[in-house]
Amino acid sequence: MKRSAQSVPATKIKTTVEDPALVERRRAQLTQAAIACFSEHGYHSTTIRDVAERADVSIGLIYQYVGDKEDLLFMALQAVLDGYMRQIPPALEGITGPLHRFCVAVQAYSRVNGDSVDATVLAYRETKSLRKERRSAIMRKELETNELMAACVRDCIDAGLFEDIDVDLFVYQIVMFCHAWALKAWHFAPKMDVDTYVERGLRLMLRGVLTKAGAKWMRKLEASGVAPAAPEGGKKNAGHRRL
Amino acid sequence: MKRSAQSVPATKIKTTVEDPALVERRRAQLTQAAIACFSEHGYHSTTIRDVAERADVSIGLIYQYVGDKEDLLFMALQAVLDGYMRQIPPALEGITGPLHRFCVAVQAYSRVNGDSVDATVLAYRETKSLRKERRSAIMRKELETNELMAACVRDCIDAGLFEDIDVDLFVYQIVMFCHAWALKAWHFAPKMDVDTYVERGLRLMLRGVLTKAGAKWMRKLEASGVAPAAPEGGKKNAGHRRL
Amino acid sequence: MKRSAQSVPATKIKTTVEDPALVERRRAQLTQAAIACFSEHGYHSTTIRDVAERADVSIGLIYQYVGDKEDLLFMALQAVLDGYMRQIPPALEGITGPLHRFCVAVQAYSRVNGDSVDATVLAYRETKSLRKERRSAIMRKELETNELMAACVRDCIDAGLFEDIDVDLFVYQIVMFCHAWALKAWHFAPKMDVDTYVERGLRLMLRGVLTKAGAKWMRKLEASGVAPAAPEGGKKNAGHRRL
Amino acid sequence: MKRSAQSVPATKIKTTVEDPALVERRRAQLTQAAIACFSEHGYHSTTIRDVAERADVSIGLIYQYVGDKEDLLFMALQAVLDGYMRQIPPALEGITGPLHRFCVAVQAYSRVNGDSVDATVLAYRETKSLRKERRSAIMRKELETNELMAACVRDCIDAGLFEDIDVDLFVYQIVMFCHAWALKAWHFAPKMDVDTYVERGLRLMLRGVLTKAGAKWMRKLEASGVAPAAPEGGKKNAGHRRL
DNA sequence: TATGAATGAGGTTTCATTCAT
DNA sequence: AATGAATGAAACCTCATTCAT
Structure with a gap:
């Protein structure tokens, strides 16, 4: 009883929500959460539940804005x-x-x-x-x-x-x-x-x-200081670092 | 979430087989198969069964030379x-x-x-x-x-x-x-x-x-031809600018 | 990363088990359980877990002998x-x-x-x-x-x-x-x-x-008693009109 | 597994709408849509959304005239x-x-x-x-x-x-x-x-x-032509219609 | 009265791992 | 040492139902 699969442009993402502004807002929210989760644990090790929790929404909501998990990855990478x-x-x-x-x-x-x-x-x-x-x-x-x-x-x-x-x-x-x-x-x-x-x-x-x-x-x-200047002092790492 | 198992250096891999030569041979075999599978489909999408089939051994055999799936990845990357x-x-x-x-x-x-x-x-x-x-x-x-x-x-x-x-x-x-x-x-x-x-x-x-x-x-x-020579006449690439 | 789908005759059922005798035995077992469950609650209301429990096997086992739930229905109806x-x-x-x-x-x-x-x-x-x-x-x-x-x-x-x-x-x-x-x-x-x-x-x-x-x-x-005889005296049913 | 709800005759259907004429009209509308959907895809494979779309109403509206999905089936079969x-x-x-x-x-x-x-x-x-x-x-x-x-x-x-x-x-x-x-x-x-x-x-x-x-x-x-007449000609399907 | 976004329980399916043979 | 059938936890996804607007 599968419904037929329209051939949509491969980059369009399914949604059941009608208000486009809402779609955009929610997708942005989900994308941020997805980027965070995927970056941390990788795509495969991240569960939909992880993303839902990170985005502070229900699992079901995700699937109103996205066809499947891969869509989240796509959105994340695009972003x-x-x-x-x-x-x-x-x-x-x-x-x-x-x-x-x-x-x-x-x-x-x-x-x-x-x-x-x-x-x-x-x-x-x-x-x-x-x-x-x-x-x-x-x-x-x-x-x-x-x-x-x-x-x-x-x-x-x-x-x-x-x-x-x-x-x-x-x-x-x-x-x-x-x-x-x-x-x-x-x-x-x-x-x-x-x-x-x-x-x-x-x-x-x-x-x-x-x-x-x-x-x-x-x-x-x-x-004038806008381009890579010759290092003025201690070559290797004057003491900054971060990450 | 298990972490350290200090007694064993984290890079040692479990085996139940005693003959070291055999272990080495089998591991090499598995590693090749793992590299092939992982390269093709990625680590997570590859199943142990895939590796077993590629290596032409049984699933059970793998677990006699390897503690878990991650070991295969480790071996593959090392190789x-x-x-x-x-x-x-x-x-x-x-x-x-x-x-x-x-x-x-x-x-x-x-x-x-x-x-x-x-x-x-x-x-x-x-x-x-x-x-x-x-x-x-x-x-x-x-x-x-x-x-x-x-x-x-x-x-x-x-x-x-x-x-x-x-x-x-x-x-x-x-x-x-x-x-x-x-x-x-x-x-x-x-x-x-x-x-x-x-x-x-x-x-x-x-x-x-x-x-x-x-x-x-x-x-x-x-x-003498051992170093990057100035291109004598671009091949595939005749139209590109170059240095 | 989908594996390609061979076009098998639509009536062949997938299995990962190699011994054909075992396949036959297990399938018979599953079919009986499926018929029982489906008859009782209908196909859609029966869960795979129901069938597994009725057949006294694990859920995973079912999927070694059957591609999906519909296969169970097909086997049941065929039987x-x-x-x-x-x-x-x-x-x-x-x-x-x-x-x-x-x-x-x-x-x-x-x-x-x-x-x-x-x-x-x-x-x-x-x-x-x-x-x-x-x-x-x-x-x-x-x-x-x-x-x-x-x-x-x-x-x-x-x-x-x-x-x-x-x-x-x-x-x-x-x-x-x-x-x-x-x-x-x-x-x-x-x-x-x-x-x-x-x-x-x-x-x-x-x-x-x-x-x-x-x-x-x-x-x-x-x-000689081998064909529908004229009722000699209705049982449950003495009062009904009849032919 | 809930069963009886004795106070209400099992055939009464819940509604939050007060105007009985409206209830009747809406229910008829929903019933038609339900029959169409259920006939096409079966009861279980039909979603409330399917029915809502077929009836050209919102999902929420359905639940104002009907207690649950089974009510739709009941109405459909009765009709x-x-x-x-x-x-x-x-x-x-x-x-x-x-x-x-x-x-x-x-x-x-x-x-x-x-x-x-x-x-x-x-x-x-x-x-x-x-x-x-x-x-x-x-x-x-x-x-x-x-x-x-x-x-x-x-x-x-x-x-x-x-x-x-x-x-x-x-x-x-x-x-x-x-x-x-x-x-x-x-x-x-x-x-x-x-x-x-x-x-x-x-x-x-x-x-x-x-x-x-x-x-x-x-x-x-x-x-006089009002009862099954002896076939006048070509037995098997003289060429009429079909399903 | 009508809407449709949000929820989350629960279903199907996969697959790493075990263990009897 | 080698096999592969069996297990079951856990993942993805669906969809009936609710409720704020």
């Missing part, structure tokens, strides 16, 4: 990626110098990443737990985010500040470097804070990429 | 990391030039990685599914592997071929870059092969690191 | 219909007179029916709870059973004992009449026993069907 | 049986000849049955899903309906048109024969239409029951 998309553009607002924009973009990226280490790790752990169409949707979102940074890189190249490098590869190198902070937090967190981490890493990576003109601009930016 | 440890030293055998050694080490690393993409992804997905002590054991193993490359880097610095960089950070940058091939295979695999990928990435990363002397050596190595 | 198929032929063994065979077949049929009133009712209640292919399999079985009686009817016609009637319709009339005993047990059971019921009904139905020759034979059979 | 009660008497209006009345009654009965095959099947499937008191109420209704036909039969006997048969048994035989059209629609519907079915069946059944006088009358009726 994580949306975080990047949402934070970078505002950070770039009003900034014009291409190199400056690039540095700010990386900084913004690394901050989102640093603020939600668990969520980033979650994305690496559980994206494969989604069925294919949704996995693709997530990947597409990742590429869109990368594109924000890629645009900055291209501007730098066009402005003669960067060598004519492989943009895609370079951007992914930066992204992976940022993610490494989250993925290898057990290694880095005790040694330094995110900003130090990014600062140092960026300097390493930029050295091979900046043109002479780019290097000159960089020094200016460093002087 | 994956051991792969790196096992492949790099032989590759370095007989090679003396520090820069040459560095390049070969990276190459060896990236090849293990390229040959077992699924296993690398597995490590990222499922390390957190281990209980803490074992997670630490896995991390320790990762650091040991990194140390193989770190030694090469330090030699290059000491030989004046590399600037005086943050070794740890640089090594992790390379490692992450290699892993990215596996983690983002969906993005890179359709565009190029591993060797091209590493070649290009390495060149990007080295430019900021080589001293003048290092750069000279590099050109020599490239000429 | 019910098989009952008819199994009982009628032996009853006809050695009997040669066409009219005699017809009477014995009906008698056998009505006895199976009378012995498993609940099961017959179950078939009427729950056949629709099966998915289509299986529903068809059950219907096919019903027709096969009817064919046993249809053959007798045809023989009677060929022997000139029955008029040239619509065999199919006549057989179904008899079958429905038998089933009515079960379906309307609340009405008939307090008034008479099955044999009386069939005897009377049969006489009603035969009167319109027997040829003169048939009627003569019938009287002989009645005299 | 189905009422259908018979409602259709037969008008059909008999003005007809005086006992045999004529009998034939018309059967015809009317079979027509109700033929027009609501699903509903008849529903009654067979789900009557047992009612608690006992209500089941009895339904059975009583069935007997009342039968009584309409029994009266005709008795008149025929008294008029010397029928032999002195067991009225109760004969009526049930006819009723079951009619129901068989619904219950075995999968078998009969492809072969003939209801009227043909009833016509043929009735002739079979009447032959054993009509007295000589009855038979004469019958021929008259057939001649």
Whole structure:
């Protein structure tokens, strides 16, 4: 007696609730709870009851806003990626110098990443737990985010500040470097804070990429404190740490 | 919620079988099957029965060589990391030039990685599914592997071929870059092969690191074909910008 | 991570147990329990736990011999219909007179029916709870059973004992009449026993069907006590009008 | 497992609405929707939401006119049986000849049955899903309906048109024969239409029951076209309709 | 009177693990 | 040492029913 399964776009999520505003609010609530639970114990080890308790709702309510558990994962991963998309553009607002924009973009990226280490790790752990169409949707979102940074890189190249490098590869190198902070937090967190981490890493990576003109601009930016400055003192971890 | 079982080092695995040679053989067999299954479907979605069938043994037999399912995961992850440890030293055998050694080490690393993409992804997905002590054991193993490359880097610095960089950070940058091939295979695999990928990435990363002397050596190595050579004419990839 | 679904004949039932003899034995055990439970409370109101308890096995065991709850229903209904198929032929063994065979077949049929009133009712209640292919399999079985009686009817016609009637319709009339005993047990059971019921009904139905020759034979059979005899003096039922 | 609620006659249904006309209207609306849903998917597989949607009302509204889901089933089954009660008497209006009345009654009965095959099947499937008191109420209704036909039969006997048969048994035989059209629609519907079915069946059944006088009358009726006529042509389904 | 979001008990099913053979 | 049938806890999900609006 199964009811037939309409072929809906794989990214639409079932709900029995009619008020769209309510749906949005509840979904946000559930997504937050899901991110917290999944980050902590992983997707499979988290029960629906866990999420319900975390969100302070009943189990039944969840299934009024979501078709199944996987939907929660999908929503969670989308929200994580949306975080990047949402934070970078505002950070770039009003900034014009291409190199400056690039540095700010990386900084913004690394901050989102640093603020939600668990969520980033979650994305690496559980994206494969989604069925294919949704996995693709997530990947597409990742590429869109990368594109924000890629645009900055291209501007730098066009402005003669960067060598004519492989943009895609370079951007992914930066992204992976940022993610490494989250993925290898057990290694880095005790040694330094995110900003130090990014600062140092960026300097390493930029050295091979900046043109002479780019290097000159960089020094200016460093002087004004908006770009990775040469470490003024105790290299390894001046005493911060967190996580 | 049981934790410590102090008498037994957390990394020892229970068995009811007495012949150590047999234990070793069976465990190897199970580990291979586990890696295959876990890589394909993930740890949680794989059943003991799946592993038993893949290993062509009975379910009961598994529990004679293993205490529980998590042991299989532990064995699998260890084996994956051991792969790196096992492949790099032989590759370095007989090679003396520090820069040459560095390049070969990276190459060896990236090849293990390229040959077992699924296993690398597995490590990222499922390390957190281990209980803490074992997670630490896995991390320790990762650091040991990194140390193989770190030694090469330090030699290059000491030989004046590399600037005086943050070794740890640089090594992790390379490692992450290699892993990215596996983690983002969906993005890179359709565009190029591993060797091209590493070649290009390495060149990007080295430019900021080589001293003048290092750069000279590099050109020599490239000429002799053992190091990332300037692309003579892009293959799949003729249209991309590059360094 | 779903495993692909082979298209097996819709009537094959999944098992994880390898020994076919054991499978058969356990399935029989489960089928009996299922018939009992389903007859008593209906299919939907019966829980798997109910069946497990009735069969004195664990819940898990059931799922080693059966794919899902519907399989239990299918097995139950098949077993019910098989009952008819199994009982009628032996009853006809050695009997040669066409009219005699017809009477014995009906008698056998009505006895199976009378012995498993609940099961017959179950078939009427729950056949629709099966998915289509299986529903068809059950219907096919019903027709096969009817064919046993249809053959007798045809023989009677060929022997000139029955008029040239619509065999199919006549057989179904008899079958429905038998089933009515079960379906309307609340009405008939307090008034008479099955044999009386069939005897009377049969006489009603035969009167319109027997040829003169048939009627003569019938009287002989009645005299020898193998066919519905004229009631010599109603039992429970002395006051009722009768044929 | 709760049972009796003695104060309220088991057939009274709870409502929070005071206007009796409204109650009646709404209940009729709900009953129609319930019959449709239950016939289609069965009682247990139908959700209250299904019924609400079919009736185009809210879920909450249902519970203002009905105590629980079983009430809907009860109302539905009552309505189905009422259908018979409602259709037969008008059909008999003005007809005086006992045999004529009998034939018309059967015809009317079979027509109700033929027009609501699903509903008849529903009654067979789900009557047992009612608690006992209500089941009895339904059975009583069935007997009342039968009584309409029994009266005709008795008149025929008294008029010397029928032999002195067991009225109760004969009526049930006819009723079951009619129901068989619904219950075995999968078998009969492809072969003939209801009227043909009833016509043929009735002739079979009447032959054993009509007295000589009855038979004469019958021929008259057939001649005037109001009774089962001898088939004029192609037996099996001259090409009419089906289910 | 009408609505529909919220609840949570309870059902089906899976699967790690045990243990008799 | 090897097998695989048996177990049952625990997970996901449904849906009758309530109640605030």
